[in-house]
Amino acid sequence: MTDRLSRSLDRISRVRGVRGSMFVAAEDGIMVVQLLMEGVNGRAVAAFAASLARKVSGAAAATGAGKVRFIQMAAEGGTLLVAQAPPELLVVAVADPGVNVGLARLEMMRAAEGAAR
Amino acid sequence: MSTTVVEAWTERPLVRFVAQSSARIVVVMTPAGQVLAQHGFTRAVDLMSASALGAAIMASSGALAQQVGEAGFGALYHAGQRHGIHLAGCDTPRGRLIVLTVFGKETSIGLVQLFHDEFVTALRQAAPAMEERKPILAADFESELNKSLSSLFRR
Numbered sequence: 001m002t003d004r005l006s007r008s009l010d011r012i013s014r015v016r017g018v019r020g021s022m023f024v025a026a027e028d029g030i031m032v033v034q035l036l037m038e039g040v041n042g043r044a045v046a047a048f049a050a051s052l053a054r055k056v057s058g059a060a061a062a063t064g065a066g067k068v069r070f071i072q073m074a075a076e077g078g079t080l081l082v083a084q085a086p087p088e089l090l091v092v093a094v095a096d097p098g099v100n101v102g103l104a105r106l107e108m109m110r111a112a113e114g115a116a117r
Numbered sequence: 118m119s120t121t122v123v124e125a126w127t128e129r130p131l132v133r134f135v136a137q138s139s140a141r142i143v144v145v146m147t148p149a150g151q152v153l154a155q156h157g158f159t160r161a162v163d164l165m166s167a168s169a170l171g172a173a174i175m176a177s178s179g180a181l182a183q184q185v186g187e188a189g190f191g192a193l194y195h196a197g198q199r200h201g202i203h204l205a206g207c208d209t210p211r212g213r214l215i216v217l218t219v220f221g222k223e224t225s226i227g228l229v230q231l232f233h234d235e236f237v238t239a240l241r242q243a244a245p246a247m248e249e250r251k252p253i254l255a256a257d258f259e260s261e262l263n264k265s266l267s268s269l270f271r272r
Contacts, residue, residue: 028196029227047227054225 002033008111009035012091015107017099019078023115024050024090032089040094049082049092070109072101081105085112120156121269124211127154130239138232141200142219144168145240147212148175152265157219161266171204171217192233194226203229207237211244 005023012021013035020036022045029050036042053071060068071082079099083091091108095101120135122128127145135143135156142157144164150172158164174193182189192205203218203226216236220229 024227027225029225030230043227044231047225047231050225050227 005033005111005115006035008091008107008114009033012093012104012107012111015095015100015104017096018104019094019096020045021091021093021108021111022046023085023111024092026050026053026084026088026090036094045080045092045094049080049090052080053082053084053090070105072105081108083108083112085115087116089115091115119159120154122154123265123268124153126211126243126245127240130236130243131156133239134232134236137235138218138220138229139224140218140220140229142167142217144171144217146172146215146217148172148206148215151261152269153211153214155269158269161270164269165266167217171215174204175206175215192230196226201226201229203233205233205237207240209237209241209244210246212247214240 009021009023012018020034020040020042022034022036022042023032024030024046025032027050029047031042031046034042052073053068056071057068060066067084069084073080074097077097079095079097079101081093081095081101081104083105085091091111093104093108095104120128120132122131131143131145131154134140140156143155144152144167145154146152146168150168152164152168155164158167178193179189189206192203195202199221201220203220204215206213206215216233218229218233
């Protein structure tokens with residue numbers, strides 16, 4: 001299982017501009033498997049990404065938008081991408097502002113599907 | 118929910134930790150169970166039993182750690198249906214302290230652990246050096262306990 005998840009992260013991290021990716025326990029906000037560049041605070045990213053996913057899911061439910069599948073948060077210094085990998089995981093990627101989000105998203109959704117199998 | 122402290126230097130770090138982590142209950146105590154600061158309790162009896170139990174859990178897990186050749190366990194986490202409990206020790210200039218954190222579904226163990234580390238750093242920076250220990254007398258113990266309860270619950 002861990003090998004399979006690691007291989008998925010490896011594919012995400014090959015997308016140009018991705019600084020790191022990880023599987024996070026959605027409820028706990030703790031890293032399960034990670035592949036991060038030096039300088040990326042994995043614990044903080046995992047905790048905040050899980051918190052963000054929970055809040056966005058709450059907002060989506062309140063507005064009747066249904067289940068959230070993908071979150072993109074673009075900031076001045078970087079981009080945070082979060083994909084739901086039901087039932088318990090999140091796929092999280094930290095990337096440069098100019099990352100090809102479409103490609104990263106594709107790999108993240110593949111990783112999410114792979115984790116669910 | 119109010120935050121009350123026996124030792125003033127604990128207040129700012131505690132208030133910040135509670136705000137950041139969204140914890141429902143936080144108790145800062147000595148390994149003997151003496152409470153230095155708390156957030157979330159309204160009744161003295163609840164606080165005293167929680168601190169005694171927290172200190173006892175740390176003592177027994179420490180003894181268990183020694184039996185398996187460890188110097189000690191870093192932190193304990195219990196996941197419940199509605200609440201999680203995080204219990205961890207830290208060394209400060211004031212001596213060893215134990216932090217008991219109870220949190221609900223509005224936060225996560227990841228966030229609590231993350232901000233707990235910052236809380237410990239802030240406690241270390243704010244803590245005064247430990248005073249020389251005096252012999253504990255029964256009479257002093259009772260008056261100290263009453264003083265602590267008065268500070269915590271403004272009785």
